[in-house]
Structures are given as C-alpha cells and as structure tokens.
Amino acid sequence: MNRIMVLGAGYAGLAAAVSLAGRTTRRDDVQITVVNAEERFTERLRLHQAASGQRLADLRIPELLDGTRVEFVRGWVTGVDPAARSVRIDDERVLEYDRLVYALGSVADTAAVPGVDDHAYTLNSAHDAQLLARRLASLGSGTVAVCGSGLTGVEAAAEIAEQHPALDVVLIGRQEPGSTLGPKAKAYLHGALARLGVRVVGGVEIVKVLSESVELAGGDSVAADVVLWTSGVRVPPLAAAAGFEVDERGRIVTDAALRSVSHPEVYAIGDAAAIRQGYGVMHGTCQSGMPTGVHAAVSIVREFSGKQPKRFRFGYLHAPISLGRHDAVIQFTRPDDSPKKLHLTGRRAVWYKETVSSSPWPSFVRLKKFPSAGSFAWRRGGRFTR
Structure with a gap:
C-alpha cells in the first residue's frame, strides 16, 4: 500500500489532496490521508471581510472529500519523524506515511516586534x-x-x-x-x-x-x-525541529520538483516551502500555492508509475486587491511579479476579483471531477500562471 499523507488543508494542501484523489481513483494500492486542525476550510483571501463583520460561506473539507476515498483526520500536528516516516497529532495518535506532502502554511509574525x-x-x-x-x-x-x-x-x-x-x-x-504596483x-x-x-x-x-x-x-x-x-509571516518550527533542511525563515528547502532536498520522500508546498525559480524564491500566495499542490500530486503519481517528477516552473499573472466590496484594483504582472502596464480598476476589477480569483472552492470541486484538466491552473509556455 502506498500511503500518502497531506499535512494542512489550506489552498496548497487541499489542491494536492483533491488532485491526488482524482488521479488515483483506479488504483487500489493508494491510501490518502489529510490532516488539518479544523473541518472548516479557511478562506484566507476573505478573512479581511470576516474581520469587518461579514459572514463567510461555511465550507467543509470532509464534504469536499466525500466520495474520494480520502481519509480526513482532524488534529494539530505536533511532530514529524522523517526517519520513522510518521506524524504525531495532538491526541497522541501516530500516523505513518510513505510519501508526505507538507503544507502547514504560515501565520502572522507576531514575535518580530514586542507587544x-x-x-x-x-x-x-x-x-x-x-x-x-x-x-x-x-x-x-x-x-x-x-x-x-x-x-x-x-x-x-x-x-x-x-x-x-x-x-x-x-x-x-x-x-x-501598493509599492509593488505600476504607477x-x-x-x-x-x-x-x-x-x-x-x-x-x-x-x-x-x-x-x-x-x-x-x-x-x-x-x-x-x-x-x-x-x-499584518506585517510579515513566519512558518511553524515543526520542519526545523524534525530535521528537514530549512532556510533562514524555517521553510523547507526543495529541489526543482518540490521535494525536500534532505528527505526526497517529502514534498513541501505553499508557504511552508522555499521554492526557487529563475527570478528568486517564490513568495507565498494562493496564486502560487495551489499550483504547487497540483504539481506535487502529479509528481507523486509519476513516481508510482516509475517515472521521474518534472521540474516545477511558475510565473505570476496578477495582483488582485479588493478595496472594500465596491472597488478593487488588479495589477497584471510579468512572471517574476513585476508590474505590467495593464491594470483594471473599479467595477471591472471587482468583477475580475470575485469571478477569477476570490475563491478556489469551485476549482477544487472541478478538480475533484476532472483532475487532468488542471482546472484552476492553466499553462503557458510550461508555466503555471494562476
């Protein structure tokens, strides 16, 4: 049995889990487990709305995974033992894996400034x-x-x-x-x-x-x-404590295929990973995190078939910024995230953000049904661009 464990069900982790489920439906030798602290999916892109008093949709991870044979385990990850290939959660259960997808994300860096x-x-x-x-x-x-x-x-x-x-x-x-935007x-x-x-x-x-x-x-x-x-982010210290090679911010250092350079049976994705591209190390966003999850899923399935995983290549497409419920600005970018001249404002930008980039949930549902379609991520010149 090939036991795959996904730690974290944010944008990157859930993209990996749903894509893995869809790509292994005909295999009886694959067991997929998702570990997350909450059953409810956190729409981090909309938390500023919740903070202002608006009610968000109640999106449940087990409901999304229903019918996929993916086991959902609710719990806080308290330790990873890569030598034993096991994970411990807060109720003292120990879960074993053959392949691990590490997607525990990041939080606000509240330790950087006193108070x-x-x-x-x-x-x-x-x-x-x-x-x-x-x-x-x-x-x-x-x-x-x-x-x-x-x-x-x-x-x-x-x-x-x-x-x-x-x-x-x-x-x-x-x-x-807006210092990263065009004039x-x-x-x-x-x-x-x-x-x-x-x-x-x-x-x-x-x-x-x-x-x-x-x-x-x-x-x-x-x-x-x-x-x-909202100033700065940090990652949980679990990866460093487990002995993975990490960068100065505690993110797992990956090879070109998103595998840990110190433990190749572990894929690190999203904010938890230090992923280097030609223009530098990627910064964490939903836009970049979800393609890393899909790439990890594709790579694991390739390995099960005796093939080598391919190199991950990513280019940024846009920076969508809401300015309340009735205004927004969309800055389109080059692959290295530098601004192009093209941008949208006002109602057109609101429509774009709400339709194209506000919530990945419909994309997860489509990916569950049509895993090979790429769904939310399309390719241009070999790069994920959304």
Missing part, C-alpha cells in the same frame, strides 16, 4: 477574524491601526473603513501602500484609500505595540483602540 502577541489581533484564522469583528462591533468610535502596508494590510484597512465608517482607520508600514494602479489605490478615509502613515518602523498605541522608531507613536497586525 504584538499581547495587544494585536491577527488574520491567521477564521476564529481570529471573528474575534476582531466582535471587538470592532463594540466600538462606537475610535481608532483602528492596521500594521503592515502590504496587500493584506491594504485590503483589511479598506474593508474595515467601509464597513465601519465611524472608526478612524490608520494604515502603518515601512513602505507606501497608475498605485495612484488609484491611494485615491481609493483616501475616499474611504484611511489615513496612511508610511515610511516608518514599528518598534513596539502597547495596549493603546503603536510606537514608532524615533519616538513618535500612533494612538489606537485596536491594533491589527
């Missing part, structure tokens, strides 16, 4: 987003500081400002919002934030978070009733 763990909210999970939503709903007025001016921070600040117009929303970060898309983003009343404090370094303020380098501070932390 973040004690005083800031995060968007690590639906539960975290709901905690923030309840806090925001209890404020009649006040200031919300969103720390981190990357795309997650921008989307969260815009969503909160739109849903809670009585609150003063401040977006704080080292870089100006016109960046200008539109800044105009949208201004229309929503979001104050931007850019070019600053956050040195400490207190219960009622965010302290900046140089002695300045921003008063805040609520702090949301």
Whole structure:
C-alpha cells in the first residue's frame, strides 16, 4: 500500500489532496490521508471581510472529500519523524506515511516586534477574524491601526473603513501602500484609500505595540483602540525541529520538483516551502500555492508509475486587491511579479476579483471531477500562471 499523507488543508494542501484523489481513483494500492486542525476550510483571501463583520460561506473539507476515498483526520500536528516516516497529532495518535506532502502554511509574525502577541489581533484564522469583528462591533468610535502596508494590510484597512465608517482607520508600514504596483494602479489605490478615509502613515518602523498605541522608531507613536497586525509571516518550527533542511525563515528547502532536498520522500508546498525559480524564491500566495499542490500530486503519481517528477516552473499573472466590496484594483504582472502596464480598476476589477480569483472552492470541486484538466491552473509556455 502506498500511503500518502497531506499535512494542512489550506489552498496548497487541499489542491494536492483533491488532485491526488482524482488521479488515483483506479488504483487500489493508494491510501490518502489529510490532516488539518479544523473541518472548516479557511478562506484566507476573505478573512479581511470576516474581520469587518461579514459572514463567510461555511465550507467543509470532509464534504469536499466525500466520495474520494480520502481519509480526513482532524488534529494539530505536533511532530514529524522523517526517519520513522510518521506524524504525531495532538491526541497522541501516530500516523505513518510513505510519501508526505507538507503544507502547514504560515501565520502572522507576531514575535518580530514586542507587544504584538499581547495587544494585536491577527488574520491567521477564521476564529481570529471573528474575534476582531466582535471587538470592532463594540466600538462606537475610535481608532483602528492596521500594521503592515502590504496587500493584506491594504485590503483589511479598506474593508474595515467601509464597513465601519465611524472608526478612524490608520494604515502603518515601512513602505507606501501598493509599492509593488505600476504607477497608475498605485495612484488609484491611494485615491481609493483616501475616499474611504484611511489615513496612511508610511515610511516608518514599528518598534513596539502597547495596549493603546503603536510606537514608532524615533519616538513618535500612533494612538489606537485596536491594533491589527499584518506585517510579515513566519512558518511553524515543526520542519526545523524534525530535521528537514530549512532556510533562514524555517521553510523547507526543495529541489526543482518540490521535494525536500534532505528527505526526497517529502514534498513541501505553499508557504511552508522555499521554492526557487529563475527570478528568486517564490513568495507565498494562493496564486502560487495551489499550483504547487497540483504539481506535487502529479509528481507523486509519476513516481508510482516509475517515472521521474518534472521540474516545477511558475510565473505570476496578477495582483488582485479588493478595496472594500465596491472597488478593487488588479495589477497584471510579468512572471517574476513585476508590474505590467495593464491594470483594471473599479467595477471591472471587482468583477475580475470575485469571478477569477476570490475563491478556489469551485476549482477544487472541478478538480475533484476532472483532475487532468488542471482546472484552476492553466499553462503557458510550461508555466503555471494562476
């Protein structure tokens, strides 16, 4: 029996599991297990909506996997033993594998700055987003500081400002919002934030978070009733503790086919992996994570057939950014994620984001039925581009 275990059922892990299930339906010698802390699928792309008080769809992983022969195990992974090829979960069960797909993702880096763990909210999970939503709903007025001016921070600040117009929303970060966009898309983003009343404090370094303020380098501070932390991510220490070769951020270093360079029976995908392409190491997004999951599935099936896995090649396509429920900006990119001239704004951008990139769930369903179609990932010149 070929025992395949997928750790984590986020975008990358679930893409791997569903693709594996579809590609092994005619094999009686394959057993697939998915381990995840929750039964509910976390739409991380929509957590900023949940944080602002909106209700998200209740998407259940076991329901998606129903009829696929994939076993779902609910539990927190507490340890991996690559020598024994086993995984331990929080109820002390030990699960064995022959092939492992490591997709445990990343969380907000709350350890980088003093006080973040004690005083800031995060968007690590639906539960975290709901905690923030309840806090925001209890404020009649006040200031919300969103720390981190990357795309997650921008989307969260815009969503909160739109849903809670009585609150003063401040977006704080080292870089100006939209720094990776082209000039016109960046200008539109800044105009949208201004229309929503979001104050931007850019070019600053956050040195400490207190219960009622965010302290900046140089002695300045921003008063805040609520702090949301979106600046930087970190991965669980499990991979390093297990003895996998990891990079300086704790991500598993992979070969060209996404296998661990120290343990080739392990595929590392999504945010948990340091995947090098010609333009550098990929940064974690749904856009890049899901193709890594499909590639791992295809490669494992190839190995079962006595073939060598192929090289993973990926190019970015776009940077979709919601600016509340009624506005958005889409920056189309080159494969290395640098901006092209082409971009969409306003209603066209809202349609694009909601139709093309807002939720992978329909793609998972299609992939379950038609695994060889690629579903959510199409290829151009050999590269996954979505």
